[in-house]
Amino acid sequence: MKTGAIHRLEKGKLQEWFPRGSFRNPNGIYFHEEMIYLGTRDAIIKIDIGDKDNQQVLLEVERPVDGLEVSHEGNMIFSDWHGKVQMLERESEEPVVLFNTSPQKINAADIHLMKNKDILLVPTFFDNRVMAYELKY
Numbered sequence: 001m002k003t004g005a006i007h008r009l010e011k012g013k014l015q016e017w018f019p020r021g022s023f024r025n026p027n028g029i030y031f032h033e034e035m036i037y038l039g040t041r042d043a044i045i046k047i048d049i050g051d052k053d054n055q056q057v058l059l060e061v062e063r064p065v066d067g068l069e070v071s072h073e074g075n076m077i078f079s080d081w082h083g084k085v086q087m088l089e090r091e092s093e094e095p096v097v098l099f100n101t102s103p104q105k106i107n108a109a110d111i112h113l114m115k116n117k118d119i120l121l122v123p124t125f126f127d128n129r130v131m132a133y134e135l136k137y
Contacts, residue, residue, distance in 0.1 A: 001027050006038070017052065028068030028078060028110070039065025039078055044088070059088055059095065067111030069120075073137060077120065079108040085122065085133075099133065106131075 006018040006026055028039030036047040041064040048054035063080035070076055074090040083101035085108055088094075098120075101108065107125040114121065118135040 001025050025064055028065040030068045030070055032070040032074075037068055037070060037076060039068045041065075044068070044076065044078065059093075066109060067122075069111055069113040071113060071118075071135070071137075072115050075137070077111065077113060077135075079111045079122065081107055081109075081125075083108045085111065085120070098135070101131075 002025070004021045004023050004026065005016050006022065006029070007014055008017040023038065023040045023045070025041035026038055030037045031049075034049055036049055037058075038045045038047060039061075043057050043061060044059045044065060046056045046058050058076070061080070063082060063084065065078050066081050067079040068076065069078070076088040077085065077098070078088070079085045083104070083106050085098045085100070086095040087098050089096070106127045109123040109125055112121045113119075118137075120133045120135055122131045122133065123129075124131065
């Protein structure tokens with residue numbers, strides 16, 4: 001994350017896919033339909049795995065992205081370390097806040113979406129638990 005590089009494992013060998021300094025603090029990353037969705041310090045970027053130069057900034061964010069998932073409808077769900085979890089619907093330009101535990105000082109780590117049940121799992125840092133939220137679209 002700190003180097004700005006992205007590595008990949010290809011044919012059993014670890015290689016630098018994007019060199020150091022390519023992105024600002026890449027953290028949340030998700031593979032969906034031949035695309036990589038990458039959360040960084042200031043944006044969510046869509047990258048074509050067949051042509052890594054084919055990149056599109058989907059959304060500029062105010063806080064660094066920590067966790068990133070894509071629902072079976074193609075909606076992007078992402079968290080920031082402070083505790084805000086948002087969803088960017090497939091055809092939308094502005095994200096919707098699903099919940100925000102920042103005022104309670106409950107941080108949000110990487111997230112996991114149980115797609116078959118539409119349940120979002122959110123581990124916390126210092127609160128020592130995993131919270132589960134049922135998503136209703």
